[in-house]
Amino acid sequence: MNLADLAQALGAELADTATHPSGVVVTGVSHQAAWIRPGDLFVAIRGARFDGHGFIDEAIERGAVAVVGEGLPPRVRCNVPYLTVGNARAALADAATEVLGRPSDRMTVLGVTGTDGKTTTSCLALHLLRATGHRTGLLSTIGYELPDGELRQPPSHFTTPEAPQVQQILRDMVAHEATHAVVESSSHALAMDRVRGVDYDVALWTNLTGEHLDFHGTMEQYFADKAKLVRRARHSVLNADDLPWFERLVPLATADGRACTSYSAEGAGADWRAEGIEEGADGLAFTVNTPTGQGRAHLPMVGRFNVANALAAMAGVAATGVGLDELVEGLATFPGVPGRMEMVEREPGEPRVIVDFAHTAPSLEKALTTVRVTTDGALWVVLGSAGGPRDPSKRAPLGEVATRLADHAVFTEEDHRTTPLQDILEEMERGARETGRDNFVSIGDRTDAIRYAVGAAGPQDTVVLAGKGPEETMERGTQLVPWAEIEVAREALRLRREGA
Ligand SMILES: CC(=O)N[C@H]1[C@@H](OP(=O)(O)OP(=O)(O)OC[C@H]2O[C@@H](n3ccc(=O)[nH]c3=O)[C@H](O)[C@@H]2O)O[C@H](CO)[C@@H](O)[C@@H]1O[C@H](C)C(=O)N[C@@H](C)C(=O)N[C@H](CCC(=O)O)C(=O)O
Numbered sequence: 001m002n003l004a005d006l007a008q009a010l011g012a013e014l015a016d017t018a019t020h021p022s023g024v025v026v027t028g029v030s031h032q033a034a035w036i037r038p039g040d041l042f043v044a045i046r047g048a049r050f051d052g053h054g055f056i057d058e059a060i061e062r063g064a065v066a067v068v069g070e071g072l073p074p075r076v077r078c079n080v081p082y083l084t085v086g087n088a089r090a091a092l093a094d095a096a097t098e099v100l101g102r103p104s105d106r107m108t109v110l111g112v113t114g115t116d117g118k119t120t121t122s123c124l125a126l127h128l129l130r131a132t133g134h135r136t137g138l139l140s141t142i143g144y145e146l147p148d149g150e151l152r153q154p155p156s157h158f159t160t161p162e163a164p165q166v167q168q169i170l171r172d173m174v175a176h177e178a179t180h181a182v183v184e185s186s187s188h189a190l191a192m193d194r195v196r197g198v199d200y201d202v203a204l205w206t207n208l209t210g211e212h213l214d215f216h217g218t219m220e221q222y223f224a225d226k227a228k229l230v231r232r233a234r235h236s237v238l239n240a241d242d243l244p245w246f247e248r249l250v251p252l253a254t255a256d257g258r259a260c261t262s263y264s265a266e267g268a269g270a271d272w273r274a275e276g277i278e279e280g281a282d283g284l285a286f287t288v289n290t291p292t293g294q295g296r297a298h299l300p301m302v303g304r305f306n307v308a309n310a311l312a313a314m315a316g317v318a319a320t321g322v323g324l325d326e327l328v329e330g331l332a333t334f335p336g337v338p339g340r341m342e343m344v345e346r347e348p349g350e351p352r353v354i355v356d357f358a359h360t361a362p363s364l365e366k367a368l369t370t371v372r373v374t375t376d377g378a379l380w381v382v383l384g385s386a387g388g389p390r391d392p393s394k395r396a397p398l399g400e401v402a403t404r405l406a407d408h409a410v411f412t413e414e415d416h417r418t419t420p421l422q423d424i425l426e427e428m429e430r431g432a433r434e435t436g437r438d439n440f441v442s443i444g445d446r447t448d449a450i451r452y453a454v455g456a457a458g459p460q461d462t463v464v465l466a467g468k469g470p471e472e473t474m475e476r477g478t479q480l481v482p483w484a485e486i487e488v489a490r491e492a493l494r495l496r497r498e499g500a
Pocket residue numbers: 031032033034043044045046047048049050051052055157158159160161162186187188189215
């Protein structure tokens with residue numbers, strides 16, 4: 001794309017000191033100097049940790065043909081055109097969207113947001129679209145998929161990466177003839193304009209509970225950031241059980257005559273309702289009532305909250321024109337999501353071990369409550385809480401929920417980063433003690449903690465390993481060590497079998 005045209009699209013001003021943009025052609029966009037390729041535009045962002053202007057030299061050395069920013073600092077040299085904009089992150093998204101040819105305009109895009117259940121709901125929607133014959137791509141915490149179904153990782157560990165990656169992945173989907181895309185849209189992404197430029201057809205809202213307040217500041221701001229998705233989509237699918245937010249979202253969703261479908265798994269009045277829910281050791285069954293008919297659905301997943309996730313996904317895919325019978329049929333073949341209520345293979349006489357990603361007090365509460373229903377013996381939970389800058393107010397509530405809802409809790413490490421592990425464990429213990437409970441032990445090493453719980457659990461018991469889910473690394477101090485919770489669980493069961 002010609003730089004002069006791009007400057008006009010961005011409403012950018014050319015800095016006096018810079019060379020003129022005429023004749024300059026931009027072939028890519030990046031905010032990260034190390035990723036610049038010849039012909040790219042470098043967008044210099046003033047972030048919390050770095051000022052991108054400090055990397056202009058590196059970007060130009062790598063072949064940047066122009067730089068965009070909110071103003072060139074006095075002593076910084078820039079010998080390619082420098083374009084000044086009011087908001088660098090918005091410009092990053094707009095430039096990437098324009099240069100990559102607005103790929104989302106050529107697909108039906110379903111966006112999924114909420115505090116809990118985004119990944120599960122995204123994977124459910126992906127599966128339902130594919131099962132009903134649509135070439136579909138996915139962008140989610142677990143990575144991204146083109147319609148070929150192979151899971152790939154973008155070059156940064158995000159739920160929703162920065163705008164240039166989002167647009168590039170959508171473009172790759174189009175190149176692979178995807179007609180549909182499911183885009184998990186984190187609140188950070190919505191707040192930081194990473195998904196600006198995504199033309200959402202359907203917004204799926206799971207729920208909103210207190211998380212990430214370290215970043216958003218207040219619940220009100222967190223709501224406002226997430227609500228951006230609902231304001232933008234042509235059709236919103238909203239959770240009628242998620243009060244008070246549901247009532248505030250409806251007017252935002254329906255403004256300008258846009259469509260809205262409500263769903264409820266907990267008995268509220270809604271367009272899509274789940275009734276007659278049966279929880280089994282290996283799956284869920286429920287009746288789906290919709291304005292156009294009724295069906296009995298089977299979902300091969302445990303966790304009652306997955307009924308709500310399934311309803312959101314079904315109603316979202318229905319909004320793209322798929323019928324209820326096909327959705328019910330598709331749901332029955334859902335393969336599950338790695339690390340979300342994932343059951344570890346076991347032999348007769350061994351406890352059921354479940355790897356789950358619940359890492360907030362509300363999601364842990366739901367996970368333990370639902371697993372209890374199908375547990376004949378005792379319920380165990382192994383969990384930690386993140387350190388570093390991550391929300392420290394989560395720790396005591398996690399300790400409280402774990403000891404209230406499980407018979408035995410084992411507190412352990414979970415990405416404590418540079419925060420002393422002992423401090424985190426003491427906070428979790430405080431949460432338990434303050435409500436008069438002492439049914440916990442603290443074992444700092446997570447492998448030891450898992451082996452202890454799995455070794456001590458009886459054949460009728462369930463052990464929930466909460467928090468790490470599918471993550472492939474553990475952050476200990478400043479070290480990043482490889483991690484595979486499911487493998488640690490398998491090994492713990494093997495040691496138990498051998499009586500070690
Ligand atoms: C709060 C947040 O999301 N911050 C992100 C933001 O940081 P920032 O604006 O402070 O930027 P910065 O790190 O100071 O860097 C400024 C600029 O200099 C550039 N730079 C920096 C260093 C360098 O060597 N070269 C270079 O070019 C950077 O690319 C950037 O453009 O932009 C950075 C560049 O993309 C991100 O690395 C950083 O993610 C941080 C590390 C992060 O952990 N984000 C998490 C919390 C996040 O986004 N999570 C959500 C999911 C949450 C959930 O639902 O669980 C997600 O969508 O993944």
